[in-house]
Amino acid sequence: MYDKSMIKFLDLESINRRFDRHFKDSFDKFLKQSWIVLSDELKSFEHNFANYLGVKHCIGVGNGLDALEIVLECWNIGAGDEVIVPANTYIATWLAITRVGAVPIPVEPDISTFNIDPERIEERVTDKTKAILVVHLYGLPCEMNKIKQIANKYSLKILEDAAQAHGASANGVRCGNLGDAAAFSFYPGKNLGCLGDGGAISTNDDILARKARLTRNYGSELKYYNDIPGRNSRLDELQASFLNCKLPYLNADNNHRNMIASVYMQNIKEGVNIRLPGKPISEYYHAWHLFVILCPFSDQLSDYLRGMNIQTMKHYPLPPYKQKAYAGLHIDPEMYPVSNFIHDNCLSLPIGPTVTSEQALYVCACINEFSSQIC
Incomplete structure (x- = not known):
């Protein structure tokens, strides 16, 4: 436990x-x-x-x-x-x-693959x-x-x-x-x-x-x-x-990341408040550098998980075309609704070669609890 x-x-x-x-x-x-x-x-x-x-x-x-x-x-x-x-x-x-x-x-990105x-x-x-x-x-x-x-x-x-x-x-x-x-x-x-x-x-x-x-x-x-x-x-x-x-050790570490990703994919309840990343086709091997879910209440979810001793991050809170650095390009953000949606709703969960399956299951339980409460 x-x-x-x-x-x-x-x-x-x-x-x-x-x-x-x-x-x-x-x-x-x-x-x-x-x-x-x-x-x-x-x-x-x-x-x-x-x-x-x-x-x-x-x-x-x-x-x-x-x-x-x-x-x-x-x-x-x-x-x-x-x-x-x-x-x-x-x-x-x-x-x-x-x-x-x-x-x-x-x-624009494909919403199922990012x-x-x-x-x-x-x-x-x-x-x-x-x-x-x-x-x-x-x-x-x-x-x-x-x-x-x-x-x-x-x-x-x-x-x-x-x-x-x-x-x-x-x-x-x-x-x-x-x-x-x-x-x-x-x-x-x-x-x-x-x-x-x-x-x-x-x-x-x-x-x-x-x-x-x-x-x-x-x-x-x-x-x-x-x-x-x-x-x-x-x-x-x-x-x-x-x-x-x-x-x-890279292959073994990537395999471990895939194991943790499988725990998330199988145990986080997807629904109106939580969207899981798309499952890669069989010919593709995902390195799972990040495991990113989409949630319209991502900031509240992050705060909730922090209170449950789980650190998360947003990758990334602001797309390049909204950064001050590129104001001179005069890009209309409304042209990129899919990208805007991803950046507004994304939340990255702990994943890596030292995250355990027990920890991942606890993360899943906390997310599911939050999702049930927010409904």
Whole structure:
């Protein structure tokens, strides 16, 4: 029987404590090295993660936003260009587009998947469109077959924002190998997270890979000789070593997330006040970075659960097109009713490799109790 102690939304200490000995060994090894960037640990992780994804190249960079931005930059996407993007996503996806000077063209999500609706993409394509930036939101792969058909029809690049989709797959192919290139974040709360900031680019494109490697390191392959105007965005040796420790456990952790998601799906009573996420089709493997329900009383539900020692979060309370940062784009929020509905009603429940089935069942019982009371 669960003792009703606090259920943290994200218990990073417990998650990382499992690797305590590995981390300490990695740190000791790190201290003995003379190189702390672009050395053996990074090369090892890039090789390991590329093999895991099934791609030719992995390029470690400073963070997930840099990964997105570097790819767009290497594709020469900039001023005057448009990039198709989900209306409902974290703002970093949009920031990458605007930071290279291009314009984000938002597309509504499918309410059952939370992902960009492929049926709505083609109507937003113009002669200025250069790419489709998909987000495998919450860990569920997008419907890539339909999206690829549109991309091929209009000769568009496909960039995957896979920041929440480490280990997710569609038809046996992992996210990160479903488009022309992908960007990953290794922020500590991710399914594969380091102990600081970190990111990576994955691709099968040799030309893009070389240019991305140049770009992340001041445009240089040989020290003090710079082939292109680059930047400083490198996944450091220490974070790469921590990721090497955690990567072999990613599949098991994702399977545990799937188990917790199944507990929620089977025990939370869906109804007028609670909407569960859509069940992924059998060919898709959901990484369940987040488990998001929809509730018209989400703020009250969050307060109620907090009183029952259950932490929750909203991912995300405000869509990019409503942020002050993008007031200059003059986007009419009324054009995005599905996205508005998701952002207004979403609530993320605790899910992760250290959440227990007993805790999940307690969360379900509390939600069901709240739902019965609100009726």
